[in-house]
Amino acid sequence: MADVARRAGVSAMTVSRTLKGTGPVTPETRDRILQAVEDLGYVLDLSAGALSSKKTGFVSVLIPSLNNSNFSDTVSGITEVLDTEGMQVLIGITNYSRLREEQVIETMLQRRPEGIIVTGGTHTPRGRLILEKAGIPVIETWDLPAAPIDHVVGFSNAATIEDMMARLVFRGYRRIAFIEGEHGEDTRGQDRRAGYERAVQALGLERACVISLGRPPVTMAQGSPAVVRLMETWPEVEAVICVSDLPAFGAIMECHRRGWAVPDRLAIAGFGDFEVARQCWPSITTVSVGSRDIGTRAGALMLEAIQAHHTGESLPPRLIRTPHTLIERDSTAGRPEGATAGRVA
Amino acid sequence: MADVARRAGVSAMTVSRTLKGTGPVTPETRDRILQAVEDLGYVLDLSAGALSSKKTGFVSVLIPSLNNSNFSDTVSGITEVLDTEGMQVLIGITNYSRLREEQVIETMLQRRPEGIIVTGGTHTPRGRLILEKAGIPVIETWDLPAAPIDHVVGFSNAATIEDMMARLVFRGYRRIAFIEGEHGEDTRGQDRRAGYERAVQALGLERACVISLGRPPVTMAQGSPAVVRLMETWPEVEAVICVSDLPAFGAIMECHRRGWAVPDRLAIAGFGDFEVARQCWPSITTVSVGSRDIGTRAGALMLEAIQAHHTGESLPPRLIRTPHTLIERDSTAGRPEGATAGRVA
DNA sequence: GCCGGCGGTGATATCGCTAACAGTTGACGC
DNA sequence: GCGTCAACTGTTAGCGATATCACCGCCGGC
Known part of the structure; x- marks a missing residue:
């Protein structure tokens, strides 16, 4: 210079x-x-500038995996917004593991990001502590934590499935199963399952039928054995909700292979509004959570928070509930006998 | 400290x-x-350390889009490898635009990455110049440029489709069409189309039938109008290769809707070995290029190059051809009349 | 008994930029 | 005509780490 x-x-x-x-x-x-x-x-040389101005222009974004288009959509949204202010996203992959998340948080902080956006509201105690003490804006996304660390841009995973259940019952389905990922790490998946069980109670259904797929990430491939197991275990099942569109799609393809009509023999719903759900035949009923919007809103909020941070005051914790939309498609067209089938006369 | x-x-x-x-x-x-x-x-504080040691620990990775699992797989591979040495990936999104790529390169260099990995071998003249003068290792991926800037980890897009054509002809198909993205920006797609046309010549087929989808990114949704247009324009077509599995999938779903049997009425092949190709029914014949491997190999090469760079010598330009594999599945099972149908007796 | 060398540690001088303050000019108002 | 203020530019002093060299013991070899 x-x-x-x-x-x-x-x-x-x-x-x-x-x-x-x-x-x-x-x-x-x-x-x-x-x-x-x-x-x-x-x-x-921005590194040198960062040192002197104490503004690195970095925002860390932690997601479970890049290979899930829901999360990469969110990252795209964040990136797009931050780009306008010349900020650079640092992506950290947590691999659906809270422990890994903790490690990634630690190494990220060495880069002195001006803010950090994490996926989910459940962390290791130490991870949470580090975030709280980092002294930078934190945004938790894709969830509505009971006790947020700072800001939140998310929705209730449980509520999405409760809505779906209500709609399926309205369409005449009574014996509704749930296909989930393995317990433990994927807390958003767990919330969805919790929503399912609450709905089974609330709607007075017979019993909860849950099939577990295995460790996340959940894949399309897992859908086919899962639906086969489902039909063997509870042959009377009428509909099934999958924790994600991906196994829902896998399940539908398996049904094609076996000649099980969807939705007439088995209705199948998913979650996430992946592109495949819209294009699949039959198209898949799902819940859109606006992955990309979560990103743009988190990005905008982050810019605001960083702005405030620079001027001394820190933005009071904000909670942004993003809307989720139930999208009914062909895979849950309703009981052949009509929408009232199965109801008490 | x-x-x-x-x-x-x-x-x-x-x-x-x-x-x-x-x-x-x-x-x-x-x-x-x-x-x-x-x-x-x-x-x-790594920023401070970077200033004094002149090692930022950054590697820039430029990809057209995060929402294409081929590219996000490559990024995952790169990230995984670089993580082992504590290096941080800086992702830049070029949006399938060479001009945008040039801009992203410029801003990236302000972060003083120790290396830069780009997608494709075609750049703006200025973009290329900047890369050459950056004084850091450069790796071009997903292509085999005629005149590489530095290192290359890739494959011939044209060859993948030529192989596919040869196989389809072997399976008895003669009237084979190609569904592509719009001309102009997506050079990898263009190469594939070029491969198609060369194969039409080399294999002595009647003529090239090309349907254009529109501007990249190519999507599943584009597959359905494309296949409809194809059938209207050339009703005699027996098989079609799509520039990517995504429109191939969309096309197959449209065929289901219209009752066109795949592969009996129309065989459909894709490119990229996306998960949906494996899970789809019928499963989709495709070309796997090992997206993730491209990433891990590029990552490993980058580490080596950076290593050499530190010790003064610079690694001589290396060209790593990654293997591509033709994966035959149900969507191109062969002409009903048998593998020799259509051949000259 | 002397010397070379290695393990362990510290002092100093940057790395390349920007914050903060300090001029210097010229326009403008009264 | 003079003060005031805004526009523009320069000076100085770091930002928080590490490269480099220097130093001190202590070991082993001849």
């Missing part, structure tokens, strides 16, 4: 101001500097 | 050595320092 300054006949400070757009610079001086930058092929 | 040093009764330098694992430190001293770190809740 000193070279540039010399060549343009100004001080390094003026070069800095020109390149960052902070402070006033005479147009001529500016041109001269930009010319010098061009001539020398100079590239600003 | 000075605080930690004081509390442990050593110099800052020793603290640094302990935390980074560089240089020898007596176990006792080490423990004392780690205790002090714990007590004070001290977190190392």
Whole structure:
């Protein structure tokens, strides 16, 4: 930068101001500097700038996996918003493990991000502690934690499935099963299952029938053995909700193979509104949670929080409930006998 | 760090050595320092370290989109490998635009990455120039550029489709169409189309039938109108190759809706070996290019190149051809009349 | 008994930039 | 004509770490 300054006949400070757009610079001086930058092929060093200004321009984003389009949609949304302010997203993959999340948080903080966005509201005690003490805005997403760390942009996973259950019952289904991932790490999946069980109670259904797929990430492939097991275990089942569209799709394909009509023999619903749910035949009833919107809203909130952070005050914890939408499609068209079938006359 | 040093009764330098694992430190001293770190809740600042050591620990990775599991698989692979050396991936999204890529490259270089991995071998002249002059290892992936900038980890997109064509012809198909994305930006898609046209020539087929989907990213949804248009335009078509599994899937679902048997009325093949291709019914014939492997190999190569870069010598440009595998599935089971149908007797 | 070398540690000088303050000019108002 | 203020530019002093060299013991070899 000193070279540039010399060549343009100004001080390094003026070069800095020109390149960052902070402070006033005479147009001529500016041109001269930009010319010098061009001539020398100079590239600003943001690491050095970060050290001196104490603004790294980083925001860390922690997600369970990149290979789930729900999460990559959220990241895309965040990235898009932060890009407008020249901030760089640092992605951390937690692999659906809270312990891994804790480690990733620790290493992330060494980069001095100006804010951190995590997926879910359940963390290891130490992970939570570190986040609280980090002294930067924190946003928890994809969940509505009972005791948020700071800000929240999310929805109730349980409620999405309760809504779905109500709708299925309204459509005439009574024997409704649930296909879930393994217990333990995927807390959002657990919440959905909890929603299912509450709904079974609330709607007065006979009993909860749950098939477990295995460790997350849940995949399309897991759907086919799961639906087979389901039909063997509870042949009387009329409908099934899957913890995600992916196994729902796998299940539907298995049904095609076996000649089980969907939805007439078995209605199948998913979660997440993946592209495959819309394109599948029959198209899959699902819940859209607006993955990308969660990202853009979290991004915007983060910018606001960082802004406040810079001016000294810290933004009071905000809770943004994002809407979820039940999307009824062909895979749950209703009992053949009509919407009232199975109801008490 | 000075605080930690004081509390442990050593110099800052020793603290640094302990935390980074560089240089020898007596176990006792080490423990004392780690205790002090714990007590004070001290977190190392890598930005500062980067400035003085001139090693940022960043590697930039540019991809067209995060929402394509092929690319996110590659990124996962890269991340996984670089993680082992504590390096952080900086993701840049180019949106399938070369101009955008140029801009992203410029802003990325301000972060002083130690290496940069880009998707594809076609760039704007200026983008290419900047990469060449960046003075860091560059890896081009997902392609085999005629004139590589530096290293390459990729495969010939054209060859994948040529192989596919040969196989389809072997299976007895003669009238084979191609469904592609719009011309212009997606150079990998263009290469695949070029492979198709070469194969039409080489195999002595009647003519090339190409349906264009629209601007990338190509989606599942685009598959259905495309296949309808295809059948209207060339009713005699027997098979079609799609530029990606996603529209191939959309096309198959449309065929289900319309009662066109796949593969008997129309065989459909894709590209990319997305999960949906394996799970779809009928399962989709495709080309696997090992997206994740491309990532792990590029990651490993990058580590090696950075290593060399540190010791002064720069690694001679390396070209790693990754294997692609044709995966035949149910969607191209062969002409009903048998594998020799359509051949000259 | 002397010397070379290694394990362990510290002092100092940056790394490249920007915050903060301190000029310097010229326009404007009264 | 003079004070005031805004626009513009420069000076100085770090930001928080690490490269580098220097130093001190102590060991082993000849």
